[in-house]
Amino acid sequence: MSGIFIHGLGAVSPAGWSMADFRSAVDKNVPLPVQTVTRPGLEQPLPNRAVPPAASRPAFLTHSRLRRATAIAQHAVAAALEAIGGDVAKVQSGELCLGIIVGAITGCVTYSRRFYEEVMREPATASPVIFPETVFNSPASHLAAFLGTNQIAYTLVGDAGTFAQGLALAAEWLLEDRLDACVVIGAEENDWITVEAIKLFQRRVIHGAGAGAVYLKKSPVGALAELAAVTDSFSFTHTQSRAGAARKMRAQLPPAGSDEMLCGSAQNIPRLDEAENSAWKDWNGTRLLPKAILGEAFVAAAAWECVAACDAIARGKFSAANVSIVGANQQAIGARFSAPK
Amino acid sequence: MGLNRVVATGVGIVTALGSGWRTNADGFRLGKTAFRPVTVFDVSRHCAKTAAEVDLPEIFPATRLTPKRFRRMGRASKMLLLAAHEALAQAGWQADGDWPIILGTTSGEMTLGENFLRQAVESPRRKRDQPSRIAHYQVQQQGLDLCDAFGFAGAVTTISNACASGANAIGHAFERVRRGQDERIIAGGYDALCQLTFAGFDSLHALSVTHCRPFDAHRDGLSLGEGAAVFTLERLDGAKERGAEIFGEIIGYGATTDTHHLTQPHPEGSAAVAAMQAACAEARVLPEQIDYVNAHGTATPHNDAAEAAAINRWAGAHAGKTHVSSTKAGIGHLLGGAGAVEGAICLMALREQFLPPETTLETVDPAVRFQIVQKPMERKIKTALSNSFGFGGANASLVFRRWE
Numbered sequence: 001m002s003g004i005f006i007h008g009l010g011a012v013s014p015a016g017w018s019m020a021d022f023r024s025a026v027d028k029n030v031p032l033p034v035q036t037v038t039r040p041g042l043e044q045p046l047p048n049r050a051v052p053p054a055a056s057r058p059a060f061l062t063h064s065r066l067r068r069a070t071a072i073a074q075h076a077v078a079a080a081l082e083a084i085g086g087d088v089a090k091v092q093s094g095e096l097c098l099g100i101i102v103g104a105i106t107g108c109v110t111y112s113r114r115f116y117e118e119v120m121r122e123p124a125t126a127s128p129v130i131f132p133e134t135v136f137n138s139p140a141s142h143l144a145a146f147l148g149t150n151q152i153a154y155t156l157v158g159d160a161g162t163f164a165q166g167l168a169l170a171a172e173w174l175l176e177d178r179l180d181a182c183v184v185i186g187a188e189e190n191d192w193i194t195v196e197a198i199k200l201f202q203r204r205v206i207h208g209a210g211a212g213a214v215y216l217k218k219s220p221v222g223a224l225a226e227l228a229a230v231t232d233s234f235s236f237t238h239t240q241s242r243a244g245a246a247r248k249m250r251a252q253l254p255p256a257g258s259d260e261m262l263c264g265s266a267q268n269i270p271r272l273d274e275a276e277n278s279a280w281k282d283w284n285g286t287r288l289l290p291k292a293i294l295g296e297a298f299v300a301a302a303a304w305e306c307v308a309a310c311d312a313i314a315r316g317k318f319s320a321a322n323v324s325i326v327g328a329n330q331q332a333i334g335a336r337f338s339a340p341k
Numbered sequence: 342m343g344l345n346r347v348v349a350t351g352v353g354i355v356t357a358l359g360s361g362w363r364t365n366a367d368g369f370r371l372g373k374t375a376f377r378p379v380t381v382f383d384v385s386r387h388c389a390k391t392a393a394e395v396d397l398p399e400i401f402p403a404t405r406l407t408p409k410r411f412r413r414m415g416r417a418s419k420m421l422l423l424a425a426h427e428a429l430a431q432a433g434w435q436a437d438g439d440w441p442i443i444l445g446t447t448s449g450e451m452t453l454g455e456n457f458l459r460q461a462v463e464s465p466r467r468k469r470d471q472p473s474r475i476a477h478y479q480v481q482q483q484g485l486d487l488c489d490a491f492g493f494a495g496a497v498t499t500i501s502n503a504c505a506s507g508a509n510a511i512g513h514a515f516e517r518v519r520r521g522q523d524e525r526i527i528a529g530g531y532d533a534l535c536q537l538t539f540a541g542f543d544s545l546h547a548l549s550v551t552h553c554r555p556f557d558a559h560r561d562g563l564s565l566g567e568g569a570a571v572f573t574l575e576r577l578d579g580a581k582e583r584g585a586e587i588f589g590e591i592i593g594y595g596a597t598t599d600t601h602h603l604t605q606p607h608p609e610g611s612a613a614v615a616a617m618q619a620a621c622a623e624a625r626v627l628p629e630q631i632d633y634v635n636a637h638g639t640a641t642p643h644n645d646a647a648e649a650a651a652i653n654r655w656a657g658a659h660a661g662k663t664h665v666s667s668t669k670a671g672i673g674h675l676l677g678g679a680g681a682v683e684g685a686i687c688l689m690a691l692r693e694q695f696l697p698p699e700t701t702l703e704t705v706d707p708a709v710r711f712q713i714v715q716k717p718m719e720r721k722i723k724t725a726l727s728n729s730f731g732f733g734g735a736n737a738s739l740v741f742r743r744w745e
Contacts, residue, residue: 041465100598105480115540115541116458117458119540123536126544137733138733140733145603151597152598153735154509197471233497234496235495236485237489331497
């Protein structure tokens, strides 16, 4: 996969609406405070980590397509625009041909819940304004509209590993020369219904929300990092356990170098982390767990892992970083980033 | 690097016309329609009352799924399972390789999600059945169900590009096999009727309250349907080597994004034209070499006007000779399943040499400059193009060639 380079990073997280906020939280390596979300019908609120309000209203929200946009769309667009940075104008002018890949698992869950609650009450008055925003690909569509690009855009749905599938797809498109650049985004939003669903499976998980974005091109000039590899996706099936899939993923990534980092998907919950910890038991280098700091935000959290890895390389802290993503219920998949040569 | 030719060695299909290639081919050849009052949820308080529902069989083909696992699956998963079973049986693929699965859907198993929310709201303390609903509701679970049903362990990718999802899944799989990234892929699209989506289109006044008439001057909206189609795609040389029956060839795929509006296409269909042109360019065919176009043709005023403009522009001087129909007139709009099912219909038309008519058409919209197939027609055809255009401006076109 050598030949694909990272040219920008973006992050929206419970730490705030920028890479600076994200970096600050990751560098401290201390779990952010847990907040609560009201659970209608029950006195006990549910724990979570929400994205705080932006210090100032993001300028992109004045765009006609984004005024009513869901939280997930706002997260996705903010992270993508931060990652694309100075090239936004080039995309808008048509000078640069950009592909878009958005990954998510919960999608626009808040509007979906609100819309279906309206349907349960009285279908005839359910809001036609909300419904279109519930579609999985609305964040990608809004971003394309904001940027004015009519190039290919895919929305991939699945567990956290979907982000790495998106990276591999972006690399394919770039290597085929069908695009000048591609932005890959993992995005999720908070809602009490998601928090409750998570609690049914693992009570100690703290739900988070936000987005991470990685901006890729073929050119090494000015790159922050190189996408050295994306492993195969190993599905969790009858014939392949979660632990077995994690081991196969790990086997496709190199052993620890002295100045390398591992960005993992564990969150300091032993039962949940067992498959990943077992697969990486030989790793004796630095290990960073963004989810343990920011919360379980599924595809967005996998994006944060990649963003943190690239950022550490770009700041000269490590020469390379492996990213391990052992998803909740679909796949184990990994990626490797290195300093651009 | 040389490009591989990509063929379908299995095509499974489930629609409201029935299950299987034979039943569906016979139905589409005659332009049968399959709409009836909705029974899978209560529509008494909705404006629209009908859809094209699938009758699931009482007995399903045997797979490796346990009875308990099968019981927990919803309608969408079961339709997908039926289509995959047919395709894999035709292809003769055994569980001897970790073939990837690429699927398209808009809603996955949304009815289970609706039931989860309903119970969470109405009985907040009651948790019974909720974990199972969440597990099976998630989109990736349907792909994993196929893995476990047939003994594969390949990567599962799910594209959710609204109503173009199924076409994107087939197109993406085509590209991967064509470029040698995979030898074989199971690809398809599916969606089941669910109240959230039905209510959504109803709230937009996009559902017909009469009957579905794509490209009719008096059309009043779309009708929803449900179903699935699954293709087993593989390299031509591999298929020939093992003596597989070939149902048709995929030769082109184009995908673009229409940024005009979240739910309405650009009135001139510019991005749609670009998708059709890209697919034809990859297929190395000119519009005049396309013998049949299976239009997206939802029968909403906006979609059909924009698509008519797009086809007129794409076909140019040849428009008057281009045969077009929308098979949504018979089975409704299958959303994420539409692109895959309509691709399967193109392969049926090419293999059995007919043009699928839309028999509900009464008065052709004056914007239409092409020939709409209104009556059953046997015809020698070699190449077909299928359009799929979705919310959010997701546009995809596929080009198929008859295998001779």
